[in-house]
Amino acid sequence: MKQKMWKWASLLPLSLLLLLSGCSENMLVLQPKGPVAKTQYDLIMWSIGFMLLIIVVVFVLFTVVLVRYREKPGRDNYEPPEEEGNTLLEIVWTAIPILIVTALAVPTVKATFALEKPSQKSVKPLTIHVTAANWKWIFSYPEQNIETVNYVNIPEDVPVKFKLTSVGPMSSFWVPQLGGQKYAMDGMETELFLEADEPGSYMGRNANFTGKDFTHMEFEVVAQTKDDFNKWVKEVQQTAPKLSKGKYETILKPGLVGRMTFSNTHLEWIDHAKQNSHHMGKTEEHSENTKHHEGMDMEHHSH
Amino acid sequence: MKWSEFFVTGEPLIYAADVSIVLTMIGIVFVLTYFKKWKWLWNEWLTTVDHKKIGVMYIISAVLMLFRGGVDALLMRAQLTAPNMKFLDSQHYNEIFTTHGTIMILFMAMPFIIGLMNIVVPLQIGARDVAYPYLNAISFWLFFVGAMLFNIAFVIGGSPDAGWTAYFPLAGNEFSPGVGNNYYAVALQISGIGTLMTGINFLVTILKMRAPGMTLMRMPMFTWTILITCVLIIFAFPVLTVALALMTFDRLFDTQFFTMANGGMSMLWANLFWIWGHPEVYIVILPSFGIFSEVVSTFARKRLFGYKAMVYSIVGIAFLSFIVWVHHFFTMGAGAAVNSFFSITTMAIAVPTGVKIFNWLFTLRKGRIRFTTAMLWSLAFIPNFVIGGVTGVMLAMAAADYQYHNSYFLIAHFHYVLIAGTVFACFAGLHYWYPKMFGHILNERLGKWTFWLFMIGFNICFFPMYFLGLMGMTRRMYTYSAGLGWTPLNVVASVGAALMGIGFIVLCYNIYYSARYGERDMTGDPWDGRTLEWATSSPVAHYNFAVIPEVKDLDAYWEMKKSGKGFEIDEEKLKPIHMPSNSGRPFLISIAFFFAGFGLVFKWFTLAIIAAVFIILGLILRSFDDDDGYYISVDEIKRTERLTGKGA
Numbered sequence: 001m002k003q004k005m006w007k008w009a010s011l012l013p014l015s016l017l018l019l020l021s022g023c024s025e026n027m028l029v030l031q032p033k034g035p036v037a038k039t040q041y042d043l044i045m046w047s048i049g050f051m052l053l054i055i056v057v058v059f060v061l062f063t064v065v066l067v068r069y070r071e072k073p074g075r076d077n078y079e080p081p082e083e084e085g086n087t088l089l090e091i092v093w094t095a096i097p098i099l100i101v102t103a104l105a106v107p108t109v110k111a112t113f114a115l116e117k118p119s120q121k122s123v124k125p126l127t128i129h130v131t132a133a134n135w136k137w138i139f140s141y142p143e144q145n146i147e148t149v150n151y152v153n154i155p156e157d158v159p160v161k162f163k164l165t166s167v168g169p170m171s172s173f174w175v176p177q178l179g180g181q182k183y184a185m186d187g188m189e190t191e192l193f194l195e196a197d198e199p200g201s202y203m204g205r206n207a208n209f210t211g212k213d214f215t216h217m218e219f220e221v222v223a224q225t226k227d228d229f230n231k232w233v234k235e236v237q238q239t240a241p242k243l244s245k246g247k248y249e250t251i252l253k254p255g256l257v258g259r260m261t262f263s264n265t266h267l268e269w270i271d272h273a274k275q276n277s278h279h280m281g282k283t284e285e286h287s288e289n290t291k292h293h294e295g296m297d298m299e300h301h302s303h
Numbered sequence: 304m305k306w307s308e309f310f311v312t313g314e315p316l317i318y319a320a321d322v323s324i325v326l327t328m329i330g331i332v333f334v335l336t337y338f339k340k341w342k343w344l345w346n347e348w349l350t351t352v353d354h355k356k357i358g359v360m361y362i363i364s365a366v367l368m369l370f371r372g373g374v375d376a377l378l379m380r381a382q383l384t385a386p387n388m389k390f391l392d393s394q395h396y397n398e399i400f401t402t403h404g405t406i407m408i409l410f411m412a413m414p415f416i417i418g419l420m421n422i423v424v425p426l427q428i429g430a431r432d433v434a435y436p437y438l439n440a441i442s443f444w445l446f447f448v449g450a451m452l453f454n455i456a457f458v459i460g461g462s463p464d465a466g467w468t469a470y471f472p473l474a475g476n477e478f479s480p481g482v483g484n485n486y487y488a489v490a491l492q493i494s495g496i497g498t499l500m501t502g503i504n505f506l507v508t509i510l511k512m513r514a515p516g517m518t519l520m521r522m523p524m525f526t527w528t529i530l531i532t533c534v535l536i537i538f539a540f541p542v543l544t545v546a547l548a549l550m551t552f553d554r555l556f557d558t559q560f561f562t563m564a565n566g567g568m569s570m571l572w573a574n575l576f577w578i579w580g581h582p583e584v585y586i587v588i589l590p591s592f593g594i595f596s597e598v599v600s601t602f603a604r605k606r607l608f609g610y611k612a613m614v615y616s617i618v619g620i621a622f623l624s625f626i627v628w629v630h631h632f633f634t635m636g637a638g639a640a641v642n643s644f645f646s647i648t649t650m651a652i653a654v655p656t657g658v659k660i661f662n663w664l665f666t667l668r669k670g671r672i673r674f675t676t677a678m679l680w681s682l683a684f685i686p687n688f689v690i691g692g693v694t695g696v697m698l699a700m701a702a703a704d705y706q707y708h709n710s711y712f713l714i715a716h717f718h719y720v721l722i723a724g725t726v727f728a729c730f731a732g733l734h735y736w737y738p739k740m741f742g743h744i745l746n747e748r749l750g751k752w753t754f755w756l757f758m759i760g761f762n763i764c765f766f767p768m769y770f771l772g773l774m775g776m777t778r779r780m781y782t783y784s785a786g787l788g789w790t791p792l793n794v795v796a797s798v799g800a801a802l803m804g805i806g807f808i809v810l811c812y813n814i815y816y817s818a819r820y821g822e823r824d825m826t827g828d829p830w831d832g833r834t835l836e837w838a839t840s841s842p843v844a845h846y847n848f849a850v851i852p853e854v855k856d857l858d859a860y861w862e863m864k865k866s867g868k869g870f871e872i873d874e875e876k877l878k879p880i881h882m883p884s885n886s887g888r889p890f891l892i893s894i895a896f897f898f899a900g901f902g903l904v905f906k907w908f909t910l911a912i913i914a915a916v917f918i919i920l921g922l923i924l925r926s927f928d929d930d931d932g933y934y935i936s937v938d939e940i941k942r943t944e945r946l947t948g949k950g951a
Contacts, residue, residue: 025788026774026787026788026789027770027773027774028773028774028775029706029707029772029773029774029775030773037706039702040702040703040705040706043700043702043703044697044703044706047696047697047700047703048697051693051694051696051697054689054693055689055690055693058660058664058685058686058689059686059689061664062664062682062685062686065664065667065668066667066672066682069603069667069668069669069670069671069672070672070674071671071672071673071674075671078671079604079671080603080604080605080669080670080671081605081669082605082606083605083606083608083669084606084608084609084610085608085609085610085611085612085662085665086608086609086665089609089661089665090609090612090658090662093657093658093661094654094657094658096657097653097654097657097658098654100653101647101650101651101653101654101696104650104696104700105646105647105650108643108646108650108700108701108702108703109639109643109646109647111700111702111703112639112642112643112646112701112702113639113643114702115639115702115705116638116639134478168472168478168563169470169472169473169478170470170472170473170569172634172708172709174709174775174777176706176775179705179706180634180702180703180704180705180706180708181634181705181706181708181709182634182635182636182705183632183634183635183636185569185570185635186472186563186569187563188570188636190635190636191636203775205775205777206777207708207709207710207777208470208709209397209465209466209470209473209709209778209779210473211397211464211465211473211478211479212393212394212397213393214393214779214780215393215779215780215781215782215783
């Protein structure tokens with residue numbers, strides 16, 4: 001009876017796995033839509049293979065040992081031998097993990113280096129500055145001279161060089177279907193290359209806790225055909241309002257804002273990556289900041 | 304400061320907690336007075352320097368903290384069960400996951416392990432106490448007041464809310480203006496000092512106080528893991544001490560170590576935190592490995608397979624634990640070369656860990672396996688920890704980690720290693736050594752109920768989280784929208800959490816039930832044990848060993864039993880035993896630490912300074928203390944030994 005329960009228990013995780021395969025269409029990480037996410041997907045699948053192998057070996061050994069060597073009627077007087085160990089076995093189960101780790105380390109290192117560069121050399125990457133603020137994402141296109149808030153349009157099949165920084169707490173920029181995340185930090189600039197293979201809408205979010213409304217700090221990545229993208233850029237340049245310093249200050253105040261579009265960028269007067277820009281004119285700013293915190297609850301989600 | 308700011312207001316849950324705290328305190332005072340137990344409490348517990356009693360107090364505190372952290376966990380699961388729940392608002396949720404993490408690691412896992420090591424290590428090495436019993440009492444009381452200080456935050460002043468990692472700049476004054484993170488900095492500092500002293504104490508104890516004949520390579524595996532853990536503590540905790548001191552300066556005196564302005568460097572905090580934080584997880588895991596080794600070997604009736612390989616692998620893991628910290632923030636953009644280095648060092652940990660898993664399996668092989676509760680916990684550890692371990696290797700692969708980082712995949716991974724590793728070990732150790740602490744055995748039937756409820760609940764709770772992570776759910780989200788498709792798995796996880804909660808209730812009932820009806824352990828060796836602690840009576844006499852045993856082999860007591868003699872006490876050889884005196888000073892000094900800490904939290908510097916004067920006064924008084932302890936007479940030893948049936 002007990003042994004049956006044991007077997008059942010050890011199968012539990014596997015049965016869950018089967019159950020979960022029904023939910024697989026939601027697993028964004030396993031549905032890459034670009035070369036970066038694809039590289040990571042391949043690495044993940046490669047590692048899962050080895051990991052399942054290890055799990056199977058250990059689980060089988062474990063079950064066999066428990067069933068065979070359990071105390072049962074007829075074995076009451078069995079006295080186990082005193083064995084100290086076995087050098088050959090020790091070498092075997094040291095060497096095999098080393099081989100597995102090597103098999104995982106080589107592609108890991110390759111991929112880690114590869115992801116630092118754009119996935120294709122022939123196409124010039126599109127540069128987008130990303131500024132994380134409490135609790136919104138600001139996207140500036142320096143070459144196109146446009147700026148968006150909480151959504152970002154990109155052309156398909158073009159590597160995008162996201163230059164990440166933050167005004168405030170450390171945030172993490174993550175678009176699971178396009179690729180893994182990277183931190184955005186105040187007074188720092190980190191770079192993340194992503195690329196979309198096909199037009200579509202991809203969820204992006206802040207993956208690093210930044211306080212009250214961190215949960216709602218989402219954005220949408222819209223990948224478009226190159227023509228659509230160019231059309232959109234033109235339209236924005238012609239029709240979107242200008243971003244003023246005053247307006248920008250309002251956007252930066254802690255709270256949630258809806259989507260916005262502007263026909264210039266805040267990079268004209270400030271690049272938070274280059275300086276602790278958040279604190280320019282510190283005394284003034286600081287007192288204002290304290291006020292922001294007190295008035296936090298009054299900020300509302302405006303669409 | 305107004306009273307309405309001093310006490311946390313506005314939350315029905317908090318008011319309920321206020322009421323229950325007051326009622327519990329009145330209840331405790333009433334019971335102690337009614338049964339006239341105040342003197343007993345003072346003489347037997349508050350002033351004790353006996354490692355066994357200190358260990359028991361550690362474990363009681365840890366179980367209380369497990370309750371607190373567990374309630375936090377259940378509140379979080381309740382909030383996440385359905386999308387857009389309004390049960391907790393984001394601020395309350397942020398406070399709860401912060402206290403859950405901090406309490407579970409620092410005030411539950413650590414003290415549970417330290418409690419077990421307090422009780423067991425001196426017994427396993429055939430010593431009568433630790434090297435510095437007085438210091439041991441200070442260690443405990445500092446941990447205890449630190450834990451209490453941290454725990455009152457949620458009703459007085461407000462809980463910390465920047466995560467248990469307290470990353471800057473979020474945890475700085477600018478974004479966390481309340482006193483919550485002051486509590487974090489000060490409470491962890493106070494209990495951290497206690498832990499550091501424990502590390503030093505047990506290192507010296509193990510190195511200097513082993514029974515004659517017990518060479519390093521004849522030490523029980525649990526003692527080995529504690530020795531290495533002490534080394535980890537001694538190297539890792541000073542880093543935390545420094546980091547917390549800088550944090551305290553930043554928060555109380557507006558220094559700029561980790562701020563965004565004036566040359567502050569928030570990344571420095573992340574680095575310091577994890578230079579301590581990664582060894583810290585091995586501080587709670589290595590002793591767990593030790594506990595499993597003892598239990599598996601006892602209930603398989605076999606010597607530990609590959610003892611030497613086991614020792615080398617712990618040393619290897621301990622060394623590697625100091626060169627992997629960057630894997631906690633591969634996404635900080637340190638560059639491919641740095642990430643690759645830390646990827647490889649992290650994956651390398653899988654090698655010695657794998658060695659240990661196979662050695663446990665081969666200890667079981669050819670054994671005669673008895674499924675006691677302690678053994679069930681130890682056996683369940685193997686498959687569950689392997690799941691946690693292999694997903695750990697996946698997380699170690701930097702390029703892939705960019706996709707797992709901060710997601711529920713990570714949450715699932717570290718709960719699989721910390722629960723299946725440390726919590727299972729604590730429960731295994733509790734059942735296994737319970738007779739040594741209290742003289743009776745925990746009921747096996749109830750124990751198995753706890754085991755199955757908790758173990759199955761654990762898998763149901765955390766296994767789905769791997770998939771939630773792959774679906775893009777990040778940690779610390781207080782809610783999610785229905786359209787994301789995360790609801791079914793979150794419901795499953797909450798059911799599992801509830802099962803774990805029920806398991807914990809059964810455990811508590813078991814403690815009560817066994818105290819009343821439990822089987823008394825008359826032999827001192829209920830499991831047919833192998834190491835020296837089983838040569839003592841249950842509960843253990845105040846002086847542990849009437850005569851210090853002589854060790855001739857690994858599994859010293861097993862060898863004695865095999866040679867047919869057991870551990871015999873020759874009454875002729877008895878000598879008076881020198882024991883340390885009780886002292887109330889460690890308790891009082893720690894109370895002063897509490898008030899000093901409380902003063903710092905609220906920037907009431909007058910209170911802090913007055914309390915600091917008392918601390919220094921306590922230290923000065925100690926320096927002039929010439930109490931050398933006392934002797935237990937031969938007659939008294941004889942009487943005690945005859946009573947327990949160990950004497951001839």
